[in-house]
Amino acid sequence: VLLAIEADVPRRWSPATVLSAAPLVIFLVLLLGYPSLSAVRLALTDPLSGAVPSGANFRVLRDDPLFWHAAAGNLVIPLASVAVELVAGVGLALLLAARMPARRFVRAMVVVPFALPEIVFLAIARAMLTPRGYANGALAAVGLGPLEFLAPDRAATYAMVVLVDAWHTTPVVFLIVLGGLAAIPRRIHEAAALDGASGWRHLVFVTLPLLRPAIVAAVLVRGLDALRIFAAPLVLAGVEGAPVLSTYAYHQWSDYGDDGAAAAASVVLALVCVVASVPLLARRAARAELV
């Protein structure tokens, strides 16, 4: 039934269609739906009396300075990270779209950081940034430093988390924008050149406007990923060094054993992500880049 050729008259929901789609739908609905509903229930359960619904867990968050710290971090780090990635990714795509020697090799090198498993990449980034790491080694070699790159809760630490995350994920923006560049017909560039546009005018008035869909897609895709940022701040700075909502929830669960507060923080983050994904759901083209 599954593989039968469907009749040419399109029926709306033929048995074959339903049977083919059902396993995926059931699996995802159970795997996403059950835990998220139980997270909501857990978040609304009073940890002492077991009463439902109760705002006790959310009051714990409200009175915990670290939660507000994490909420602020969850705003600042993703925004800064996406901004850095966008500038670097668009710049690199424009640069490497041109003909040059060894272009394929250079493009491959751009993608390497993203191709490495995240945890491996972060471990190496940490080895570079610790007080006796490679960065301070390089500084010492020219008579500078040592600098504290990862001291808890300093601006420099946040900057390092942003830079390392951007280093890891700029390739995503690069690939999306490179695809966008390739989709611009050559005739348009030729026409603009004939009309006398050159250099940065060509870039600002011709190339960038045509890249808009690709850039929008990159911002949406990366922005949503950045909201869920977890491993980079945790590995580089620890839970209290650069808190975000994901690491805060993990901290509550793993270090304090406070399932309720962890669930409440997760629910807050999930709501933020779902609300932020509305523009993405409204844009078909952007979703094609979600891979």
Add this chain to the structure above:
Amino acid sequence: MRIWLVAAVRALAVLVVVASGALPLWLILKQAVTPDRESFAWPPTWTPHELTVENFRALATTSEAAGAAALSATVAVVVTALTLALALPAARVAARRRRADHGLETLVTVARVFPPVALAIPLAVVLVRLGLYNRPSGVALWLAHAGLALPAAFLVLRAGFAAVPRDLEDAARIDGASPLRAFVHVTLGFPGLASAVAVVMLVPALVIVLFLEPAFRSGLFAGGYR
């Protein structure tokens, strides 16, 4: 004058890009082949002064390593099979039926943007309750990884199916191939789809992590803030 400036900026950017990719790769390799006393020496060395296989030997002799390798391999195989089994039919329907596509796409998008931490913690609680947590077979890992891999697999495979001309499948059926035969030999054999399947099968390349384990074992990751 200006053209030289542009060329210089471009050369500098290319240099930075190559370094940004090559540096982490190089350091992983270097840490893996140097003994601990060099891996954490001050000042740090940029090239290995002392080569050793001790990290790899330690990996080979640890009792967990063999188990970890077996678990990684099992999880990779099972997750790939599970992901393909669930995503292939759905992606095929999505590529052919617009209405089904719309619903599937929305579901997959929500799954893709959902924060893993919001799922992981309650999922752990549920799996503990069902007695599936921390089982040697890694059942919990199968389910969780399949959940993580599915959205990407669906999207890649849908694009692959969209590239297969429907007439080809119909022609195979008219020539007397069974539906299964037509699917396996014509649809799955089509280059666009074949490469999509290959991409999906590469996704759970968990085994890679295993090769890098010397770096973790030598304390690079757990070494703390020093």
